[in-house]
Amino acid sequence: MNIKEFIHKMPKAELHLHIEGSFEPELMFKIASRNGIKLPYKDIETLKQAYNFNNLQEFLDVYYAGAGVLITEQDFYDLTWAYLEKIHQQNVIHTEIFFDPQTHTERGVAFDTVIDGIHKALVDGQDKLGISSVLIMSFLRHLDEASAFKTLQSGLRHKDKIKAVGLDSSEVGNPPSKFKKVFDAARQEGFLTVAHAGEEGPASYVYEALDLLKVSRIDHGNRSLDDDKLVEKLIDLQMPLTVCPLSNLKLKVVNDMKVHPLKKMLQLGLKATVNSDDPAYFGGYMNENFEAVTQALDLSKKDLIRLSKNAFEAGFVDEATKQKLLQQLEVFQEQTVI
Numbered sequence: 001m002n003i004k005e006f007i008h009k010m011p012k013a014e015l016h017l018h019i020e021g022s023f024e025p026e027l028m029f030k031i032a033s034r035n036g037i038k039l040p041y042k043d044i045e046t047l048k049q050a051y052n053f054n055n056l057q058e059f060l061d062v063y064y065a066g067a068g069v070l071i072t073e074q075d076f077y078d079l080t081w082a083y084l085e086k087i088h089q090q091n092v093i094h095t096e097i098f099f100d101p102q103t104h105t106e107r108g109v110a111f112d113t114v115i116d117g118i119h120k121a122l123v124d125g126q127d128k129l130g131i132s133s134v135l136i137m138s139f140l141r142h143l144d145e146a147s148a149f150k151t152l153q154s155g156l157r158h159k160d161k162i163k164a165v166g167l168d169s170s171e172v173g174n175p176p177s178k179f180k181k182v183f184d185a186a187r188q189e190g191f192l193t194v195a196h197a198g199e200e201g202p203a204s205y206v207y208e209a210l211d212l213l214k215v216s217r218i219d220h221g222n223r224s225l226d227d228d229k230l231v232e233k234l235i236d237l238q239m240p241l242t243v244c245p246l247s248n249l250k251l252k253v254v255n256d257m258k259v260h261p262l263k264k265m266l267q268l269g270l271k272a273t274v275n276s277d278d279p280a281y282f283g284g285y286m287n288e289n290f291e292a293v294t295q296a297l298d299l300s301k302k303d304l305i306r307l308s309k310n311a312f313e314a315g316f317v318d319e320a321t322k323q324k325l326l327q328q329l330e331v332f333q334e335q336t337v338i
């Protein structure tokens with residue numbers, strides 16, 4: 001089996017996906033049109049030309065503009081369903097999805113509209129496609145603590161649908177410490193915690209995410225490699241890192257996939273995983289991410305299995321579900337002579 005087929009057929013889990021970042025231009029124009037909203041791009045081609053980013057902020061500006069056409073529960077359902085259908089074709093059997101409530105509540109869309117649409121699609125994803133999923137409510141770190149608290153309050157009415165809280169948006173200048181109290185409160189309510197850290201921000205933000213926000217995973221974490229002591233700590237903790245290769249390339253976190261730190265992370269014994277982050281904007285879903293790093297870093301099939309196993313092990317699911325998922329990977333491994 002060639003490596004491309006191997007990547008395609010390997011059962012995979014995605015742990016770092018912003019549902020608003022899976023908004024494909026075609027669907028964006030369709031939803032904008034049915035909501036009577038005019039996008040600031042004349043057509044799909046012009047929109048795609050805007051997908052050239054020099055940093056995280058340039059991307060976020062386009063991403064928030066795109067999300068602005070999502071109004072109804074059906075819109076959120078359609079967005080989520082399109083993502084699930086896509087990953088189903090790629091043999092992704094489990095996914096953990098971020099949603100950014102404030103991106104929508106700030107412009108007058110009700111919290112319930114957002115979560116109900118997403119959740120209904122996730123239920124259908126399980127029933128019709130056999131994809132298990134977890135929802136992570138992410139706070140926008142460029143907004144203030146009070147806004148995050150208000151969002152947490154809204155989330156409490158949907159505790160049954162939300163497993164964890166996260167932290168995303170503009171990293172530099174918005175350290176994890178800004179949200180310590182909100183994360184304390186979230187943990188007291190029984191939520192697990194994760195945070196984007198060390199994407200553009202320094203290694204000290206990764207320390208803060210671990211020590212102050214008590215995260216169970218670090219989203220990205222690339223800049224951890226600047227600090228040997230931190231690397232040691234992450235290895236000791238076997239702290240999962242949700243790494244996003246194509247995102248890193250598109251946002252110029254790395255200049256070339258050939259210098260992406262993923263292989264080094266594996267060699268060091270860090271618990272790295274591969275994820276798509278915002279696939280509609282960064283040129284690919286899970287398989288394209290795996291293909292890009294495999295080609296650039298000459299990853300072996302053993303490396304690929306390790307990465308997939310790491311993701312299943314790092315999932316926020318109960319032990320029985322985890323074992324079932326891992327078993328699917330084992331069956332694949334047994335059927336495939338590596």
Ligand code: ADE
Pocket residue numbers: 018021056063168169170196199247277278
């Ligand atoms: N929101 C969506 N994608 C993001 C990323 N890669 N970093 C921070 N915030 C985000």
Ligand code: ZN
Pocket residue numbers: 016018168196219277
């Ligand atoms: Zn992200």
